[in-house]
Each structure stands twice: as C-alpha cells, then as structure tokens.
Amino acid sequence: MGSPGTTVVGGGISGIACARALADAGLAVRVLDRGRRPGGRMASSTLHGRQVDLGASYLTVPDGSPFAPVVADWVRRGLAREWTDTFAVAGPDGVTGSTTGPVRYGTPDGLRSLVVDLATGLDVVQERTVEAVRVGDDGRPTVDGEAVGAIVLALPDPQAQRLLDPREAGVPALDPAGWRPALAVALGFARRAWPADLHGAFVHDSPVLDWLADDGDRRGDGAPVLVAHTTAAFAGEHQADPAQAAPAVVAAVRRLLATDAGPEWTHVHRWSHARPGRPREQEFALIGRVGVCGDGWAAPPRVESAWRSGSALGRELARALTP
Ligand SMILES: Cc1cc2nc3c(=O)[nH]c(=O)nc-3n(C[C@H](O)[C@H](O)[C@H](O)COP(=O)(O)OP(=O)(O)OC[C@H]3O[C@@H](n4cnc5c(N)ncnc54)[C@H](O)[C@@H]3O)c2cc1C
Numbered sequence: 668m669g670s671p672g673t674t675v676v677g678g679g680i681s682g683i684a685c686a687r688a689l690a691d692a693g694l695a696v697r698v699l700d701r702g703r704r705p706g707g708r709m710a711s712s713t714l715h716g717r718q719v720d721l722g723a724s725y726l727t728v729p730d731g732s733p734f735a736p737v738v739a740d741w742v743r744r745g746l747a748r749e750w751t752d753t754f755a756v757a758g759p760d761g762v763t764g765s766t767t768g769p770v771r772y773g774t775p776d777g778l779r780s781l782v783v784d785l786a787t788g789l790d791v792v793q794e795r796t797v798e799a800v801r802v803g804d805d806g807r808p809t810v811d812g813e814a815v816g817a818i819v820l821a822l823p824d825p826q827a828q829r830l831l832d833p834r835e836a837g838v839p840a841l842d843p844a845g846w847r848p849a850l851a852v853a854l855g856f857a858r859r860a861w862p863a864d865l866h867g868a869f870v871h872d873s874p875v876l877d878w879l880a881d882d883g884d885r886r887g888d889g890a891p892v893l894v895a896h897t898t899a900a901f902a903g904e905h906q907a908d909p910a911q912a913a914p915a916v917v918a919a920v921r922r923l924l925a926t927d928a929g930p931e932w933t934h935v936h937r938w939s940h941a942r943p944g945r946p947r948e949q950e951f952a953l954i955g956r957v958g959v960c961g962d963g964w965a966a967p968p969r970v971e972s973a974w975r976s977g978s979a980l981g982r983e984l985a986r987a988l989t990p
Pocket residue numbers: 676677678679680681682699700701702705706707708709721722723724725726727795796797798821822823826830849850851896938940941942960961962963968969970971973
C-alpha cells in the first residue's frame with residue numbers, strides 16, 4: 668500500500684467480502700490473515716488425497732439476498748453446485764424422518780475455493796497473525812504499531828477482543844460471550860455403507876452428534892467420506908484433547924447408521940469459536956475508522972450473513988473514506 672489504506676484483519680468470507688467492496692470502490696486495502704490460505708471457517712483440507720469440508724457444510728441463499736448473484740456466478744463457473752434441499756432427521760439410534768428446506772449449495776473443490784475465488788486480485792497476506800490494534804485519541808488506528816487509514820476486524824468476537832484494549836474509546840462494542848465450540852470429525856470408509864439418499868442428517872437428542880454430512884455426495888465425487896459435527900457440550904469436554912474424541916464420534920455414527928462398518932481413518936478438527944451465541948441483527952458496526960463485521964452480525968450466523976456483513980461494511984467504509 669502506498670498511502671495508508673484500510674487493513675482488514677481476517678481472511679474469512681466476511682473480511683474478503685469487505686476488502687472486495689473497498690477495492691471495487693477504488694480504495695487501497697489489504698487483508699492480514701493468520702491462516703495458510705483464505706477461508707477461515709469455510710475450511711477444506713486435503714485428507715487422504717482429496718478435499719474434505721471441515722467447517723461450514725454448505726451455503727444457503729435466502730430470497731432476495733444480494734449474495735444470490737455471487738452464488739449464481741459460482742454455479743455458472745462450476746465452482747459451486749446445487750447439492751440438495753432434503754436431509755434426514757435422526758436421533759441417536761437412527762434416522763427418524765426427513766426435512767425439506769432451501770437449496771443447499773456444495774462445491775467440487777471445497778468451500779474454501781469460493782473464498783479464494785472472491786480474493787482474486789486482492790492484496791492478501793497469509794500467515795500473518797495480528798497481535799494488537801490500537802486507536803489513538805485522534806481516532807487513527809494502528810495495527811501492530813503500523814499506522815493505517817482504517818481498520819476492519821472480521822473475526823469472531825473473542826478473537827477480535829484479544830487484539831483490542833477495551834479501555835480505549837472509539838472501538839465498537841464486542842460481544843465475546845456465548846460463542847460455542849464444535850468438533851468436525853472426518854471419517855473415511857473403504858466403501859459407502861449408508862443410503863445414497865442420506866445427503867446429511869440433523870441429529871437430535873444425541874450427547875455427541877449434532878450433524879452428519881455425506882462429503883462425497885455434497886462434493887459430487889461419491890467418495891466414501893462422512894463429516895460429523897459434534898454438539899458444543901461434547902466439544903467443550905474435548906477442548907484440550909480433540910483427537911481423543913474420535914472413538915466416541917465413530918461409535919455414535921455407527922449407531923446412527925446402524926452399520927458394523929468402521930472407518931479406515933479419522934481426522935478431528937477443533938473449532939473453538941464455531942458459532943456466536945447471540946448474533947446481532949445489525950449488519951456491522953463502524954465508529955470513525957474502526958469497523959467490525961462477520962457472522963456475529965447480520966443474524967442468523969451463516970456464510971451468507973458473513974458475506975453480507977462484510978460487503979455492507981466495505982461499502983459504508985468506502986463512502987466514509989471517499990472525499
Ligand atoms: C463447524 C461449523 C459448521 C458450520 N456450518 C455452516 C453451514 O452449514 N452453513 C453456513 O452457512 N454456515 C455454517 N457455518 C458458519 C460459517 O462457517 C461462518 O458463518 C462463516 O464462515 C464466518 O465467516 P467470517 O469471515 O465471519 O469468520 P471466519 O471464517 O472465522 O474468519 C476469520 C478469519 O480471521 C483469521 N484470524 C483470527 N485471528 C486472527 C489474528 N489475530 N490475525 C490475523 N488473522 C486472524 C482466521 O484465520 C480466519 O481466517 C459453520 C461454522 C462451523 C465452524
């Protein structure tokens with residue numbers, strides 16, 4: 668950046684959408700993200716030779732959302748695909764019914780590929796962990812001691828809170844309480860040992876499972892891979908040793924699917940801040956040159972709302988910064 672432009676902390680979909688809106692308005696912007704690639708909680712990892720979605724499971728697009736043309740463009744270019752509108756409903760002992768809702772979109776290359784696509788052409792610095800954001804009495808922010816024109820925190824509130832000095836004025840109020848953890852457990856089987864029309868299952872009344880997705884089905888390659896998401900309570904019990912949670916998750920999945928087949932491999936990913944407890948209706952907050960956005964805003968907390976929050980903040984900040 669030549670003259671100090673805006674620095675966005677966080678390269679999830681909200682931060683990238685915010686940077687996109689600022690860049691589209693002709694303003695200088697860079698994104699600093701601690702991960703190796705953009706995506707945040709839209710995380711896909713290569714496991715046993717293929718991408719597996721370990722964060723968000725799918726996208727939805729509410730009627731009238733400004734996100735609709737973005738998703739339509741991804742579908743047109745083959746980056747996203749309509750997955751299903753119907754999932755199983757299950758209890759701990761098996762499937763009890765099904766439920767139909769909005770179309771869910773999956774991706775051939777993993778949900779992270781959509782954030783990477785949105786970031787094309789932007790100045791994104793990966794593997795950069797920001798330690799401190801300060802706001803001077805004149806309202807001018809600094810990031811790790813470097814003066815910037817404006818700052819956006821596009822992070823879960825507990826992560827944003829760590830960067831700020833709460834005694835400083837001029838910083839939007841955060842709400843770090845109530846963010847819930849989750850474990851995502853990928854299970855790779857020798858062959859598919861569940862009904863072809865399972866797609867995914869909302870699991871009720873289980874102390875372990877919250878959701879089960881057929882990753883091969885949603886990605887479209889038919890690979891015999893499931894991804895289970897655990898309840899927040901179960902994840903909380905395994906915060907220190909997530910890998911030790913795999914046997915209990917495998918047992919719960921086998922019981923749900925009534926199958927003797929066990930996975931050949933498992934992989935556990937811990938999300939310390941998977942979902943906000945109290946997402947706000949307001950799309951973002953902006954005080955002077957300091958903005959905050961993400962899925963803690965623009966409730967309900969989803970990919971679509973995170974994108975909407977970041978985009979709306981980017982447009983508002985662009986208006987504020989344009990003479
Ligand atoms: C298990 C799980 C399942 C989900 N399922 C769905 C679903 O099916 N459908 C749906 O719509 N949504 C789902 N969600 C929610 C969805 O993933 C989020 O709403 C969305 O991805 C949030 O994006 P974000 O940009 O607000 O935050 P994030 O994606 O969390 O981005 C924050 C970024 O900030 C970076 N960061 C953190 N601290 C620092 C620092 N100090 N310095 C620099 N960078 C930092 C992180 O690396 C990350 O890239 C799910 C989430 C989880 C965890």
